[in-house]
Amino acid sequence: MTLVPLSTLLRHAHKNGYAIPAFNISFQEQAQAILDAATETQSPVIIQLSTGGLKHASTWMVDGLIQHIKKSPLPICLHRDHCHSLDDFQAALELGFSSIMMDGSLTADGKPNAFEENVRITQQALDMAKSYPASVEGELGCLGSLITGLSGEEDGTQAADILSLEQLLTDPSEARDFVAQANVDALAIAIGTSHGAYKFSAPPTESVLNIQRVSMIAEAIPNTPLVLHGSSSVPQDLLTTINQHGGAIDPTFGVPVAAIQKAIQHGVAKVNIDTDLRLAATAAVRQHLNEHPEEMDPRKYLSASRAAMKEICISRYQAFRAAGQAPFIQKTQHDPFTTEVS
Ligand SMILES: O=C(CO)COP(=O)(O)O
Ligand SMILES: O=C[C@H](O)COP(=O)(O)O
Ligand SMILES: [Zn+2]
Numbered sequence: 113m114t115l116v117p118l119s120t121l122l123r124h125a126h127k128n129g130y131a132i133p134a135f136n137i138s139f140q141e142q143a144q145a146i147l148d149a150a151t152e153t154q155s156p157v158i159i160q161l162s163t164g165g166l167k168h169a170s171t172w173m174v175d176g177l178i179q180h181i182k183k184s185p186l187p188i189c190l191h192r193d194h195c196h197s198l199d200d201f202q203a204a205l206e207l208g209f210s211s212i213m214m215d216g217s218l219t220a221d222g223k224p225n226a227f228e229e230n231v232r233i234t235q236q237a238l239d240m241a242k243s244y245p246a247s248v249e250g251e252l253g254c255l256g257s258l259i260t261g262l263s264g265e266e267d268g269t270q271a272a273d274i275l276s277l278e279q280l281l282t283d284p285s286e287a288r289d290f291v292a293q294a295n296v297d298a299l300a301i302a303i304g305t306s307h308g309a310y311k312f313s314a315p316p317t318e319s320v321l322n323i324q325r326v327s328m329i330a331e332a333i334p335n336t337p338l339v340l341h342g343s344s345s346v347p348q349d350l351l352t353t354i355n356q357h358g359g360a361i362d363p364t365f366g367v368p369v370a371a372i373q374k375a376i377q378h379g380v381a382k383v384n385i386d387t388d389l390r391l392a393a394t395a396a397v398r399q400h401l402n403e404h405p406e407e408m409d410p411r412k413y414l415s416a417s418r419a420a421m422k423e424i425c426i427s428r429y430q431a432f433r434a435a436g437q438a439p440f441i442q443k444t445q446h447d448p449f450t451t452e453v454s
């Protein structure tokens with residue numbers, strides 16, 4: 113297959129009622145773990161880099177990854193996560209990303225953006241992307257806790273003040289207006305998730321993770337695949353392993369896989385996961401080094417981290433029913449980009 117725009121993958125996922133986990137990377141073992149897991153499960157792939165991830169990985173890793181992806185038998189989208197400016201957006205287009213998030217929900221300094229300003233900047237991004245084979249993801253609503261109103265840290269920006277429920281929950285009628293003016297290939301929504309490990313102090317209930325809201329939004333914009341950010345599940349066994357081997361992660365809970373599966377039934381087609389791979393890698397490295405104090409070869413503990421991350425990837429491909437879908441996303445002569453035939 114090859115490098116494909118996000119729209120090609122999400123059209124198929126949205127139509128067939130499954131979702132694709134979008135894994136963030138910032139170092140090569142993450143990319144290897146994702147690609148190994150996708151090959152083993154024959155899943156479509158979304159690999160994504162945030163601003164912080166791109167800075168750590170560097171552009172030459174992206175160049176190499178694009179060359180590799182173009183020769184892959186799998187349909188793979190390379191997505192630039194959370195662009196907060198049109199300059200970042202343009203740079204991502206020129207780097208060759210096949211999908212880019214124009215994140216207009218927050219201003220560059222982390223304040224909630226006005227609806228009209230979000231529409232305007234997203235329209236400009238859509239315009240810029242027209243002459244590139246790239247899809248555009250937009251965002252409406254701010255990530256953050258429905259209990260404290262605190263918005264999660266997002267790519268280095270912390271929203272300046274406590275947000276209201278209206279700001280923390282995407283409004284279905286606003287979503288309809290947004291898509292009517294800025295017809296993005298996918299829309300990230302806010303339902304109480306937030307980035308990072310510290311999402312919930314107890315397993316979340318509907319009052320703090322509003323899955324019902326997903327179906328209301330999907331009803332308002334039935335043709336737009338929905339995206340959940342901040343959707344790591346924070347596996348408790350990984351926290352235990354980290355803390356047993358010298359770590360100090362406070363008790364915390366993520367988004368239960370079962371809750372994500374419910375959201376997928378209502379129209380979520382892309383599920384962003386960064387923290388779970390970080391936790392898997394950290395647990396594996398801490399355990400390896402603690403059990404092998406003589407170890408001095410990074411290849412050994414980095415391989416352990418890769419194996420642990422691959423396990424998480426396989427489990428999410430299976431849980432979101434992306435496993436086995438790759439062969440159904442084929443190239444056709446009607447469309448310069450790949451598109452599904454079934
Ligand atoms: O939303 C994310 C990337 O855009 C990642 O969220 P997590 O921190 O929950 O993994
Ligand atoms: O924004 C979502 C990603 O998890 C980015 O996290 P980061 O800013 O730590 O790279
Ligand atoms: Zn955002």
Ligand SMILES: [Zn+2]
Pocket residue numbers: 194307341342384
């Ligand atoms: Zn995100």
